[in-house]
Amino acid sequence: MNFNIEEHPHKRYNPLNGDWILVSPHRAKRPWQGQVEKQASQERPKYDPGCYLCPGNERAGGHKNPDYKGTFVFTNDFSALLTDTPPGEINDGELFQAKSESGICKVICFSEDHSLTIPEMEVENIRNVVDLWCLQFEELGSNPQINYVQIFENKGAIMGCSNPHPHGQIWSSEGIPVEPEKESRAQKTYFEKHGRTLLNDYLQTELVKETRVLEQNDSFVALVPFWAVWPFETMIVSKRPVQNILQLKDKERTDLADIYKKLTIMYDNLFETSFAYSAGLHQAPTDGKDYPEWHLHMHFYPPLLRSATVKKFMVGYEMLATPQRDITPEQAAQRLRDLPKIHYKK
Amino acid sequence: MNFNIEEHPHKRYNPLNGDWILVSPHRAKRPWQGQVEKQASQERPKYDPGCYLCPGNERAGGHKNPDYKGTFVFTNDFSALLTDTPPGEINDGELFQAKSESGICKVICFSEDHSLTIPEMEVENIRNVVDLWCLQFEELGSNPQINYVQIFENKGAIMGCSNPHPHGQIWSSEGIPVEPEKESRAQKTYFEKHGRTLLNDYLQTELVKETRVLEQNDSFVALVPFWAVWPFETMIVSKRPVQNILQLKDKERTDLADIYKKLTIMYDNLFETSFAYSAGLHQAPTDGKDYPEWHLHMHFYPPLLRSATVKKFMVGYEMLATPQRDITPEQAAQRLRDLPKIHYKK
Ligand SMILES: O=P(O)(O)O[C@H]1O[C@H](CO)[C@@H](O)[C@H](O)[C@H]1O
Ligand SMILES: O=P(O)(O)O[C@H]1O[C@H](CO)[C@@H](O)[C@H](O)[C@H]1O
Numbered sequence: 179m180n181f182n183i184e185e186h187p188h189k190r191y192n193p194l195n196g197d198w199i200l201v202s203p204h205r206a207k208r209p210w211q212g213q214v215e216k217q218a219s220q221e222r223p224k225y226d227p228g229c230y231l232c233p234g235n236e237r238a239g240g241h242k243n244p245d246y247k248g249t250f251v252f253t254n255d256f257s258a259l260l261t262d263t264p265p266g267e268i269n270d271g272e273l274f275q276a277k278s279e280s281g282i283c284k285v286i287c288f289s290e291d292h293s294l295t296i297p298e299m300e301v302e303n304i305r306n307v308v309d310l311w312c313l314q315f316e317e318l319g320s321n322p323q324i325n326y327v328q329i330f331e332n333k334g335a336i337m338g339c340s341n342p343h344p345h346g347q348i349w350s351s352e353g354i355p356v357e358p359e360k361e362s363r364a365q366k367t368y369f370e371k372h373g374r375t376l377l378n379d380y381l382q383t384e385l386v387k388e389t390r391v392l393e394q395n396d397s398f399v400a401l402v403p404f405w406a407v408w409p410f411e412t413m414i415v416s417k418r419p420v421q422n423i424l425q426l427k428d429k430e431r432t433d434l435a436d437i438y439k440k441l442t443i444m445y446d447n448l449f450e451t452s453f454a455y456s457a458g459l460h461q462a463p464t465d466g467k468d469y470p471e472w473h474l475h476m477h478f479y480p481p482l483l484r485s486a487t488v489k490k491f492m493v494g495y496e497m498l499a500t501p502q503r504d505i506t507p508e509q510a511a512q513r514l515r516d517l518p519k520i521h522y523k524k
Numbered sequence: 525m526n527f528n529i530e531e532h533p534h535k536r537y538n539p540l541n542g543d544w545i546l547v548s549p550h551r552a553k554r555p556w557q558g559q560v561e562k563q564a565s566q567e568r569p570k571y572d573p574g575c576y577l578c579p580g581n582e583r584a585g586g587h588k589n590p591d592y593k594g595t596f597v598f599t600n601d602f603s604a605l606l607t608d609t610p611p612g613e614i615n616d617g618e619l620f621q622a623k624s625e626s627g628i629c630k631v632i633c634f635s636e637d638h639s640l641t642i643p644e645m646e647v648e649n650i651r652n653v654v655d656l657w658c659l660q661f662e663e664l665g666s667n668p669q670i671n672y673v674q675i676f677e678n679k680g681a682i683m684g685c686s687n688p689h690p691h692g693q694i695w696s697s698e699g700i701p702v703e704p705e706k707e708s709r710a711q712k713t714y715f716e717k718h719g720r721t722l723l724n725d726y727l728q729t730e731l732v733k734e735t736r737v738l739e740q741n742d743s744f745v746a747l748v749p750f751w752a753v754w755p756f757e758t759m760i761v762s763k764r765p766v767q768n769i770l771q772l773k774d775k776e777r778t779d780l781a782d783i784y785k786k787l788t789i790m791y792d793n794l795f796e797t798s799f800a801y802s803a804g805l806h807q808a809p810t811d812g813k814d815y816p817e818w819h820l821h822m823h824f825y826p827p828l829l830r831s832a833t834v835k836k837f838m839v840g841y842e843m844l845a846t847p848q849r850d851i852t853p854e855q856a857a858q859r860l861r862d863l864p865k866i867h868y869k870k
Contacts, residue, residue: 179610180610180612181609181610181611181612181613181624183614183622186606186609186610186612186624187604187605187606187609187624187625187626187627188609188622188623188624188625189622189623189625189699190621190622191621191622193618193619193621197702198702200604200605200625200701201622202604202605204606205602205603205604207602208602209584209602210686211686211687212681212684212685212686212687213562213681213682213684213686216559238555256551256553256554256555257551258533258546258548258551258841258848259533259546259548260532260533260550263527263532263533263534264525264526264527264532265527266526266527266532267527268529271729272539272714273539273722273725273726273729273750274729274750275536275537275539276529276534276535276536276537276547277534277535278527278532278533278534279533279534279535279546280533281533326845328841328844328845330840330841330844330845331840332837332839332840335558335559336559337837337839337840338558338559338837338838338839338840339558339839340556340557340558340559341557341558347840347841349841349845353535355546355841355844355845355846356543356544356845356846356847357843357844357845357846358845368618376619379619380619383617383619383620404619404620456839456840456843456844458840458843458844458845460844477843477844479839479843479844491678491683491684492684493678493683493684493685493802493825494676494677494678494683494684494693494802494804495604495674495676495693495695495701497703497802497804497823497825498674498676498701498703498802498804498806498823498825499672499674499676499695499701499702499703499704499804500701500702500703501702502604
């Protein structure tokens with residue numbers, strides 16, 4: 179019997195952050211008697227008087243939203259990072275180390291329409307979100323106190339999202355966070371060795387292999403990475419190696435909006451539900467240094483596994499030992515690729 | 525204004541695995557409008573005819589449990605790792621690397637009584653669980669194909685536990701998993717530099733500082749680590765630097781059972797609910813090499829944050845950037861320490 183990656187338990191290496199994951203292809207048949215999630219409610223009004231993100235409504239702390247159309251950005255009323263944190267350090271021997279951290283946290287409403295989500299928005303309106311990301315990346319990134327800008331979206335109550343109004347967040351910080359730091363190191367090592375970005379070479383190979391590619395347009399590819407951890411984890415990678423969204427040309431910005439919509443339509447269609455995920459852009463730090471090794475990409479980490487109500491739990495073995503998945507990345511790609519391209523609600 | 529670790533956002537370093545975490549003390553006041561978990565059901569019968577772990581009942585695949593009393597161990601009917609996996613490797617350039625992985629997965633019932641949990645069991649019965657861990661560690665660890673033995677417990681539906689019958693698991697593998705590997709490296713570096721284990725020195729300092737210590741007996745200390753990520757994350761550390769549970773003396777085994785019970789009573793009392801967590805032992809690999817740097821400990825990763833129904837979500841920023849917590853480890857320790865020592869149901 180020969181080792182077969184589609185059939186036998188194995189580990190895969192993530193060259194982007196240096197970790198390994200465990201794949202147990204045979205385990206997909208396991209029955210489930212555990213927790214069943216509440217299904218995301220299917221219909222929401224266009225305006226909800228109780229929503230603190232809808233136009234004209236009051237937020238925590240007495241702020242009132244303007245009567246906005248399209249996108250709207252404001253500083254998070256409960257920011258995890260603040261601008262006025264005094265610098266300082268605890269260095270109580272090598273086992274007790276702490277450093278003060280400052281930054282700016284923002285909330286971005288994607289649309290005034292409470293009922294929408296990215297897959298249901300028009301590409302031109304998602305393009306407005308991309309434009310706002312660019313403006314914010316420029317403004318925050320040029321602040322000498324900000325060295326990393328993390329743009330992300332938590333979608334769905336099961337992903338800790340406390341409000342269904344279509345929105346994302348930006349947490350920007352003085353320090354470079356853990357994950358981008360790991361990816362920075364791996365990309366640098368690769369670039370110094372090959373003179374090309376890691377994700378450029380990865381993408382070229384995937385485009386030839388095709389098994390994990392989901393969708394592409396002129397500027398971006400959506401795929402299931404070879405080292406995906408979450409059941410339907412995906413990545414959007416720019417075809418041209420750019421370090422951040424400011425380097426995208428006009429057409430490329432629209433193409434990013436286009437593939438964001440296409441990928442999330444697949445997601446919604448998979449279980450015919452509004453598909454929960456955390457997604458976010460990874461880009462070069464904004465500390466003024468040059469990062470030719472950095473290649474812009476967007477990660478999608480969705481928890482659902484079997485249906486609209488049964489998710490994968492990253493617990494126990496995953497927390498203490500190694501992240502584990504049941505279906506293979508190739509099977510996940512196949513299932514997503516085979517879905518209709520039109521949103522199931524239409 | 526001086527930097528104050530109890531007040532200002534900061535990063536802390538985890539010397540055991542080399543990662544940083546973000547602490548936002550001021551953020552604990554944030555209101556919560558997000559997902560509310562189902563409360564763990566309070567009462568269960570001593571025997572449930574539908575439970576596949578109760579004595580005499582049938583499991584998946586037609587196996588029938590014996591009429592056991594106390595503990596009972598069997599091979600997981602849906603093992604993520606198998607013994608007959610053919611060895612092999614994929615090495616399709618540095619970006620596509622995979623290795624076959626083999627191992628043995630077991631399930632351990634803690635008691636025949638379906639209604640119990642660790643904090644409600646008698647110490648002498650938890651001691652039987654510790655003895656079974658030892659037997660299993662010895663048997664699996666002496667198998668030349670097994671180089672790491674991961675003993676763990678997922679408790680509660682919100683931690684992906686699919687059956688409330690008191691039980692834990694053991695996943696043992698040929699390869700050394702990601703987390704123990706990181707801890708191995710850090711402990712080795714420290715030991716080579718100081719000639720003492722990292723956790724020995726850490727423990728000595730914590731016992732003097734006292735602010736993060738929760739409970740101790742002759743052989744073990746329960747504390748909130750300085751670098752805790754989850755709101756009420758804790759660790760049990762052996763006072764004597766031992767590499768694995770087989771090196772524990774008779775009295776130490778009972779003391780481990782004792783502190784396991786005491787800690788989980790605190791947990792249950794915190795929100796007067798059966799407190800969900802993933803917990804597991806970290807020990808030296810079983811590959812036949814010597815690991816003087818390894819220091820036995822047990823991690824507890826519980827998700828609840830504000831109440832029996834509101835948990836912390838590790839999503840978005842946590843997945844893409846840096847794990848983040850709201851209350852400080854010191855505040856968490858204070859709250860746990862101040863609780864009554866008797867289980868709230870008594
Ligand atoms: O083995 P169980 O209890 O069915 O499954 C649970 O524990 C496993 C090991 O931590 C996880 O991989 C699963 O996601 C979780 O649901
Ligand atoms: O900021 P929100 O949406 O209130 O909160 C959510 O996103 C944050 C950033 O990913 C997480 O730290 C929180 O645990 C989560 O509930």
